[in-house]
Amino acid sequence: MMRLLINGAAGRMGINVINSAKKSGYFDYIVGIDKYAKNKKFEIPVYCSTSDIDTKEKFDCIIDFSTKEALYDILPYALKTKTPIVIATTGFDEKDEKYIKEASKSIPIFKSGNMSIGVNTLISVVEQVSKAIGSISDIEIIEQHHNQKIDSPSGTALMLAKAVEDNTEISNVTNGREGIVGKRPQKELGIHSVRGGSIIGKHExxxxxxxxxxTFKHEAEDRAIFANGSIEAALFLSKEKPGLYNMRDIIK
Ligand SMILES: NC(=O)c1ccc[n+]([C@@H]2O[C@H](COP(=O)([O-])OP(=O)(O)OC[C@H]3O[C@@H](n4cnc5c(N)ncnc54)[C@H](O)[C@@H]3O)[C@@H](O)[C@H]2O)c1
Incomplete structure (x- = not known):
């Protein structure tokens, strides 16, 4: 049995991870952290920050679905306690990515902007199709998410863009178009972000x-797909050496 710490436990994904972790039967102790946990009721103990966790407490893995800013509380904690961490949060900048890469020299880190099997299969398909017909196609990505999402384009859209860039000569990625932008250059990749209602996530x-x-399309029908993927990642990570891992290490 394992001990799990969930960062961002009060969020849409955090609540799904608590449910998936309970259902999985792999964990006998589940604790959460959420900056805005105060005065809220949870099925598990939820602290407001890592500094509230007893120094004697040990976890086998951390799962993080929170915010870019929260990285600077949870990653130092993971490093200090040598705890493997699954980072599923999106919207990081270059400095954050560098910090994560550096930290992965000391602890096992699993990082993916999308934890679902379907999206990661879509990425493999996009790689193959880009290789085959990328040079003769105009390629565009459309992503749709709920109106509470704070980063744009989505982490998944960026992963899909990378799949195109790595397999074509395209390097100019544009987020939307506005004004008299001129004719579309062939070596351009357009990303378009739709935000509204409760859409969990659609990528085309x-x-x-x-x-x-x-058109290659994935539609998420339930957040449980990401939560279950993060549990799989946590199980995988608990047996690994320090390093930076992703869904390719699970789906082979
Ligand atoms: N990788 C994936 O498969 C995947 C899937 C869905 C969402 N996401 C990403 O996961 C993140 C969370 O998504 P969500 O829909 O649950 O968002 P959310 O806003 O519902 O939840 C985020 C939670 O983090 C908490 N939080 C904020 N600052 C914090 C801090 N400093 N320390 C601890 N907790 C803090 C908030 O109080 C909130 O409860 C986003 O970046 C989203 O893009 C990733």
């Missing part, structure tokens, strides 16, 4: 050829 990649369009 369009390969637009002359008189024909190929």
């Amino acid at each position: 990649v369009l390969f637009i050829l002359d008189k024909e369009v190929l």
